[in-house]
Amino acid sequence: MAGMSRAQIEEAIRNMTLGINPTEQEPDLTTPQNQPLQGQSQNAAGGFSYTVDNITRLKRYLILGSDKAKYKGGSQAENVQNIPVVEELLKEGKGKEVIDLIVQFAREARISKEENILMVLRDCMMYQGDAMYEDRTIQRAAYDSIVKICNIPTKLFRLMELCEPCYQNNWKPSTKPVSKTQLRKKAKQEAIQAAQQQNPGPSTSTETATAQPPSAKVPVETCEIVEEGEPPKKKKKKTKKKKKPKEPKPQTTQKFKKSSSWGRARRRGVGNFYTDPSKDANRLLLLMTKYKQRHNWNHVQTLGYCHPKMTGDEEQAKNIVLQYCTRGKEKLDKYLVKKKIDGNQPMDPITSQILQHIKVLEEVKNLKPDVPADVERLLQLLHQYGIREVPQEFEVDAAGQMVQVENTQRKKCSFQLTREHLPNGFQKLKEVWVALLQDMPMTALIRNLGKMTSLGLFDDPANREIVKKVLGDGSILNKARIHPVKILLASKMYEQGHGDQGQSHQPQQEYPTMSLSQQLRQQRQRQQQPQQPQQRVPTKEPLTWIPNAEISKALNDAFYLSFRQPGKNSSFRTDKKFMLNLDVSGSMDWRNCVGCDFLTPAAASFALAMITMKVEPHCSVFAFGRTLQNIDHLLKRDMTIREAIQLGRSINFGATDCALPMIHATQNRLDVDVFIVYTDSETWVGKVHPSEALKNYRLKMNKPDAKLIVMAMQVNDFTIADPLDRGMFDVCGFDSNVPDMICEIARGNMS
Numbered sequence: 235m236a237g238m239s240r241a242q243i244e245e246a247i248r249n250m251t252l253g254i255n256p257t258e259q260e261p262d263l264t265t266p267q268n269q270p271l272q273g274q275s276q277n278a279a280g281g282f283s284y285t286v287d288n289i290t291r292l293k294r295y296l297i298l299g300s301d302k303a304k305y306k307g308g309s310q311a312e313n314v315q316n317i318p319v320v321e322e323l324l325k326e327g328k329g330k331e332v333i334d335l336i337v338q339f340a341r342e343a344r345i346s347k348e349e350n351i352l353m354v355l356r357d358c359m360m361y362q363g364d365a366m367y368e369d370r371t372i373q374r375a376a377y378d379s380i381v382k383i384c385n386i387p388t389k390l391f392r393l394m395e396l397c398e399p400c401y402q403n404n405w406k407p408s409t410k411p412v413s414k415t416q417l418r419k420k421a422k423q424e425a426i427q428a429a430q431q432q433n434p435g436p437s438t439s440t441e442t443a444t445a446q447p448p449s450a451k452v453p454v455e456t457c458e459i460v461e462e463g464e465p466p467k468k469k470k471k472k473t474k475k476k477k478k479p480k481e482p483k484p485q486t487t488q489k490f491k492k493s494s495s496w497g498r499a500r501r502r503g504v505g506n507f508y509t510d511p512s513k514d515a516n517r518l519l520l521l522m523t524k525y526k527q528r529h530n531w532n533h534v535q536t537l538g539y540c541h542p543k544m545t546g547d548e549e550q551a552k553n554i555v556l557q558y559c560t561r562g563k564e565k566l567d568k569y570l571v572k573k574k575i576d577g578n579q580p581m582d583p584i585t586s587q588i589l590q591h592i593k594v595l596e597e598v599k600n601l602k603p604d605v606p607a608d609v610e611r612l613l614q615l616l617h618q619y620g621i622r623e624v625p626q627e628f629e630v631d632a633a634g635q636m637v638q639v640e641n642t643q644r645k646k647c648s649f650q651l652t653r654e655h656l657p658n659g660f661q662k663l664k665e666v667w668v669a670l671l672q673d674m675p676m677t678a679l680i681r682n683l684g685k686m687t688s689l690g691l692f693d694d695p696a697n698r699e700i701v702k703k704v705l706g707d708g709s710i711l712n713k714a715r716i717h718p719v720k721i722l723l724a725s726k727m728y729e730q731g732h733g734d735q736g737q738s739h740q741p742q743q744e745y746p747t748m749s750l751s752q753q754l755r756q757q758r759q760r761q762q763q764p765q766q767p768q769q770r771v772p773t774k775e776p777l778t779w780i781p782n783a784e785i786s787k788a789l790n791d792a793f794y795l796s797f798r799q800p801g802k803n804s805s806f807r808t809d810k811k812f813m814l815n816l817d818v819s820g821s822m823d824w825r826n827c828v829g830c831d832f833l834t835p836a837a838a839s840f841a842l843a844m845i846t847m848k849v850e851p852h853c854s855v856f857a858f859g860r861t862l863q864n865i866d867h868l869l870k871r872d873m874t875i876r877e878a879i880q881l882g883r884s885i886n887f888g889a890t891d892c893a894l895p896m897i898h899a900t901q902n903r904l905d906v907d908v909f910i911v912y913t914d915s916e917t918w919v920g921k922v923h924p925s926e927a928l929k930n931y932r933l934k935m936n937k938p939d940a941k942l943i944v945m946a947m948q949v950n951d952f953t954i955a956d957p958l959d960r961g962m963f964d965v966c967g968f969d970s971n972v973p974d975m976i977c978e979i980a981r982g983n984m985s
Contacts, residue, residue, distance in 0.1 A: 261929035267891070267920045273957075279821060279890065281918025283952035284925075290964060291319045292332065292354070294949045296339055297966045298828055299350045320357045329372035333358055333379050340383045342798075343712065344970045346719035346828045348389055355383060356396045359500070370499070377503030381510050385715075387521055390507055391531035397500075496539045505542035508556070515551035515588050517648035522559040523595060524654045534560050550575070551584045558592050566592070591649050594619055598651065603659030612660060616669035620651040653678060664689045671700055676714035679704060680724040680789075684733060688779040698784050705788040708795035717970060718796040719828050722841070722875065725789040726832060729876060733777040790874045793841075794848060798971045805849075806977040810907040812853045813899060814843045817913035817947070818882070819859040819890040827947060828968050833879065835947035839912030840869065840882035842945065842967055846910065847871050849973060854904075859887020860919060862894040891920035892954050896927035896942075900934050908941050908980050912967065914948035925956040932961075943979055945972075 265271055270282040277283045286294075323332050336351045338344075345351060358376035384390040508518065522533055537560055544552040554575075558566045570576060575585070594615060601608040653661065653670055660666045667686055674682075679701065691697045704710060727733070800806050822836035847853050848871065857865045868881060892913055899906050909928065917924065928942050942962045944955045955962035963979050965972065978984045 261922075261926040261933065263922050263926060263930060265923060265926070267893070267918050267923055271923055271926075275952075277916045277918070277952045278950065279916035279918040281890075281916065282923075283915045283917065283954055284957060285951050286953050286964060287957075288319050288323050288326070289328075289331065289335070290953075290966075291951060292323065292335065293966050293969075294946055295319065296336065296345050296350050296354070297969050298946070298949045320354055321361075324358065324361050324372060329358060329361070330375060333372075333375050337379050337382050340715075342970065343715035343717050346717040346968065348383075349392070351383060352389060352393045352396060355379065356393060359397065359503075374499055377499045378506070380503045381506040384507060387507075387525035387533070388528045390504070390536070391525075391528040394504070394531050394536070395529040501540045504536060505540035508537070508540075508542040508552075509544055511546055514648055515548045515555055515584055516591065518552055519555045519559075519588060519591060520649050520652075522555065524652055526559075548584050550582070551588045554585065554588055554592075563592070563596055587649075591619070594651070595655060598655055599657070601657065601660075603657065603663065609660075609663065609665070612656070613665060613669055616651055616666070617672075619649070620669055621673040622647045622650050653682075664691065667691055668694075668697065671697060676704065676710060676716055677720075680716070680720065683724065683728050683785060683789075684731075684777060684779050687728075687782055687785070688777055692782045692785060698782070701785060702788045705792040706795065708799040711792065711796045712798070716792075716796050718793055719830065719833075719968060721789060721793045721796050722833065723830065725786070725793070725876065728781055728789060729786060731779055731781055786874075790876075793875050794845060796970065797845065798974050800974075806973045807849055807851075808977055808980040809852065810850065810980045811905055812846060812850050812908050812910060812980075813895060813904070813906045814846060814853055814855045815862075815895040815909065815911045815913075816840060816843060816855070816857045816865075816882070817859070817890065817892070817911070818857045818885045818887050819916075820886065820888055821890060821914055821916050822947065823883075823886055825948065834883060835914060836885070837879040837882035838968065839945070839947055840878040841875050842912060842972065843869065843910075844871075844873070844875060844878050845973055846976060849977075856895060856898070857885055857887065858891065858894045860889040860891060861887055862898050863887075889919045890917045892917040893920040893922045893924040893927040896924065896931045897922065900927070900931045903935070905935075905937075906931075906940060907937075908943060908976075910943045910945060910976070911954065912945040912947055913954070914950060915944065915946065915952040915954050916950070917954060924954040925959065925962065928962070929959075939982070941979060943976065 262271065267281040270276070273284060274282040275285050320332065323329070332354065336354050340348070340351055355376055358372055361372055361376075380390070380393065384393060513521075526532060537556065542556075544556075546552075550573075554566065554570075557569045561569075575581060598612065598615060601612050603609065650673065652675070656666070667682075667689055668691060671679075671686065671691065683701070686692065686697075692701070816836070816839045818836050822839070823834050825835065827833045827835045827838040843855060847855070847869075855865050855869050857863050865885075869878060873881075890913070892911055892915070895909055895911060898904070899909075911924070922930075924942075928940065932938050932940050940961065942955060944953050944962070944964045945967045946953065946964060947967045953964045955964045963984065965975055969975070975984070
């Protein structure tokens, strides 16, 4: 009963006591959707729907929420009603559930944008209860989860930027706790007032007549007893001691940001990112050199606040990495001399490997793209360090000898030369991109498909096979935390044949802030100067390419593989009869979905329907608004995701009646095991509520196990699924676990 309201819990207890099953009750076919049933509240369209619990609201915000506030018909911003849900859950004492949820979503790549998770984590870190001495368990747990959520410095730096005061004005976690000094002053004032009430002082009429207001200062006359013949004593003037001038502080080259409540908990939580035992020294070197600066933060500033202390077997190697990334190569050489670490003395293999990798990074920095010898040297280094080797494992045999065996887990070396390590001039050379493609990280691969196509890399079939092999492996996609929406964005960008950045435009000249007299003086000086012909500023043309058909198909197939895949020797296929119902009303076409401007909720529902159609053989597809229409002839299994999205944007049926699918199935005696309704639950024009229409279908068709899955496509507080009915479920659309959840619901494993 978690997440139910008090009235719903009382109703469930009453039904259990009386032995009443809500699924077997007579349906209410007389109450229209503009009138409420028990436990319903009014939605944004004017109808009545069920209200979801706070955990469901949080899931919708994480998966479907956007970092930009969108508006619907001049109404309030939709994100305003979802941000306070974190505060409500924390006040309810569910902070542990919130933190566990965001950690799970981050590790399983169930969200398209990490911004929402970072904002929720920031709220938990900044949360202060209403009491002064409240337990800080929530804050400590939030800081400890930083290393679990922020797997790269980009997320860590963005989290620290969100914690700055300028980003905290839009969110007020709770009232500020009262300090000890304020408590003492308040207790003292209360004691004085209580004493005055018990012993009021005497007051006469003459005194009150001549009394002055309390704000006026009364002069106090003082007198001294002076003996005769003695002159009055003169008061000695106090001489002020001259203060010694302060010595100027030595200036540092690095200016640190002003600290914003960097307490012990935050220092420990941020420091765990660097001291995490799961990151070896090579991995730490890769992260700190690849992501040097993001979101106005860098590693020098961060380490200047948290001061991490390395421990473990690789303590010496990790300290060398910190010295190199924060102080440079020259200071590192002095540090090695001080610690007596050089090539003449024996050192552990990890330290030797780290020093070799630092030497390679320094060599790459000094290479020049216009020198042919440097280009050849870079290609050699990329083939040696750009492709991560798979080291061999060793074990001890029965005779006690070390035997080399195959690495069953296929672990690769943590260090790698990437595109960020190279000077900018090398990124225009085709042969450099060919070398980078051999072992390119997944996120970088899908972002640079257009660049590589423009250079002609995919004219070679060998390069196309590399991309198709990587995009066709679901385990690699899931391990790299690639969400389906990221594949959609990459596919849309690649299909359009040009980039959004670097388009030709005339840059506007920016002037500093000047007074009016300075502006007039500058204007007169320009008029006095002889006019010269204006030189046209060269414009930068956008990057263009011709999409490759095989790469486009690989991206389309990767969309399905980016969802959670079944285990070995198992499948999500259930052979049940599904009725897929797509809401194409006006409210599904007014806003965007999952923060994508090109993706409306209606278009996104068509993409999600294709997932079920690929798995289940028995599917019928309908589109509904005020009316319902079969679109099996329009939405086909062999369509691409781009074609399905374009179809969803071209259909609009006006008003919303979410009960039409169940009513149509009842009237036409359709055999349906699972109804899936892709909607925003803002139904209002029907004569029967959707939950009651499903109960009527069960009764008329003698199918008590018929189920309803409400696929939420928008961030709001409503659902058409009855929370007391075990056969109705609310699922958040574009969750990467959608195929698994649909399979479990259809098989009856969830209730």
